[in-house]
Amino acid sequence: MERLKGLGAFALAACLLGGAAHAQQKELRIGYQPNPIQDASIAMMEAWGAKKGVKIIKVPVSYGVYVEKMTASLTSGSDQYDIVWHNDDWGQLWAHLLEPTNDLPGIKYADKWGLDPIIWDNKDGKTTTVPMGHTFGVFFYRKDLVPEDKLPKTWAELVAVSKALQDEKKVKFGFVGAMAANNTWFTWFWSMWTNNCDVFEPIFERSNAVLATNGWKPAVSNPCMKEVVEFWWDAINADKISPRGMPAYDRNEANAVFSAGDSAFTVADSVYWGTFNDPAKSKIAGKVSIAAFPLGPRRTNPFAWNDIWGWSIPKAVPAERKALAKELLSDIMSDEAGQTALWAKTGAPPPNQELWTKIAQTDEFMKLLKKVSLDVPGKVHAAYYFEKWPAAHKAFSDVVIKAVTGKREDIAKSLADGAASITEAAK
Template sequence: MQRVARWTIAAVAALVAATGTAAAQVTELRVGYQPSPIQDASIAMFETWGAKNAVKIVKVPNSYGVYVEKMTASLTSNSDQYDVIWHNDDWGQTWAHLLEPTDDIDANKYAEKWGMAPVVFANAQGQNTVVPMGQTFSVFFYRTDLVKPEEVPKTLDELVSVSKRLQAEGKVKFGYVGGMAMNHSWFSWLWSMWANNCDVLMPAYERDNKKLAEAGWKSGLSEPCMQQNVEYWWDAINVHKIVPRGMPAYDRNEANAVFMAGDAAFTVADTLWWGTFNDPAKSKIAGKVGAARFPLGPNRTRPFAWDDIWGWAIPKSISPERKKLAKQMLEAMMLDEEGQIKLFKATGAPPPNTTFWPKIAAQDPFMKLLKESVLDSPDKVRGAYYFPQWPAVHKAFNDTVTKAVTGKREDIAKVLADGAPLVSKAAQQQQ
């Protein structure tokens, strides 16, 4: 027994001598994420790298509804529970000071500059804190078996008229379906608002926090364009009946299910659902889906798109050895052309390395459309605000418009006016 003990001690000593510390022998990396097509495809590249480098990738799924709260608790407690976590522009500034800078990951130079702008993910020292997993934005999906490309609605009014025609012909139950609940506002409230030159805070489309502060963190809820937006959806639900009556409570999954069941002609969804919409095992409308630019409201004539990235981040609290290995993994992911092409084919989300985009677009009409209508467009909007209190502002906004659209039409203006100070107050709490 003593001989075995001496041999074990000697082996450990040799290991420490070779590596500097026994802790340097990192054999697994834990990834905190929310299961979705794009994250699953990105993690598949991690697993390919791990298999080649004798590193086990441990996947730790979290539900979307509690993801931010759980991960914030982990980060603020200096936990070492995760080595890599899903990072999103929605909470980029909330976590920036808790994350490891990633400027030393050389392959980040191939990321899209718009999505990686300092206003989104930089910490107080101006250091980047993210590595992109892919571009995420929505487009206007339509049923190609019901409308020709030239018949796709170009305005919000046309969305009503075309939807009503298709319903009258008995081709669909609903014209449009999209998420409306909190954290799913992009698929109804936000896109239609931006399509009408409106925004959560004023001036519209501004994301410079200094300029927003100079404007007094002014809420857009009391603007005429916002009243138009809420009245539009109130009429869509109660007068024209082109959308499900329960849509104010829908999340993206419920809306996508209605669309994939063939019950709606149009939806707005992230492009990463392109693969699922066209999967015969999951969708009744597979092969019958097209994509177009958003219909515009009366206050806007130029097309628009929003464009953001989903990414990966490394908690600052983990050991240097694990940080180093995590960065090696993320570097490899950014350079994995085969894996990124698979990600696009599986999801419809443009991959993180922009040098691969022209190659994909030359072979894929959907990617060509995305480049023309979104990625290369000069008329882009950022899909969130970039200060720590954005989630509170978002909730105050969504609570107000939900109350307005589910109440009486004649009360809409008052409900919006009452909610406007709540949005401004939520924004000012960061000061």
């Protein structure tokens, strides 16, 4: 009996010791959306964790419910996540709920344009994110069909080159792009921005205070937007360089047309470089390159858009885990091998800006990206940053799609009639 008591005491002690050891094990929980860029960034976290003895616990959340779920977690003061994916689309919505990251040594490597205070700063002027990678769109073209010296530099040249290729039966379409709601970047937005136009006035302004002072006045009834819609109406109906059904295309449909070899030009996220050049997924693999955006009649200087995805730390995280999360995010900013691997896997420029030039020395795609986007001074942010932006975005999309699918002579009236709906959605 005494022996059994001794064994029982030993077992209890062992259990308590094991529980204590387990309790002392360091862990960090990552809330994210499964995506190649995020997966590659988390791979760096896992490599860091393996060296530091920290277990990285991945908590995937689908995009459709991500913002709602994370907002609920943040506003409730929960410490469910130690690090969360943070996007420019909701940067201002979460700023007051997130830990400032200015004190991270690794933040010095970040591109300052990507960390624009309008998007990420809290009311005290402190940034609330650490970049994981850059996302933006580029103008893709078939280099086997269009020599570099014949690349279109204007909308008019895009039409002319497209029609010539179609007349020669080399492609079905000159340009294909996505037009449907939430796919506006790939037709409406790039053409709007290259014509010095925008959703709201002042043009290219992203400060909510300035936009509100201006009454959230939309630019859709301005001559610059009328020219944009007329350009696409002609591309579809008169010049016929784009598919008849393009007003309903999302990015997947547009990318499929380009990958099938049926179009000479498209605009898509830069990360599709790998997909377009993958023989298993594309009939034009090895025949694709990128160029500067063709400009509208109101713009003469080059244009690009460029934004970051980031990682952030909820304020409610306990101090010890918060310090560990900061150490992790700071360290991966200087992880050259990991960031180079992120670039190789995704085609997304890594968050450490100092690596761009180094990668470009041996990588032709990075060299091109620097030329047509990353180093272009005339950039714009790809969204607005206020709570009602999704509704305003949808209202804008409804207005321009109605205009482009109606009669050409009705475009100006259609845009003027729809302007109020965008302001109403924004307010």
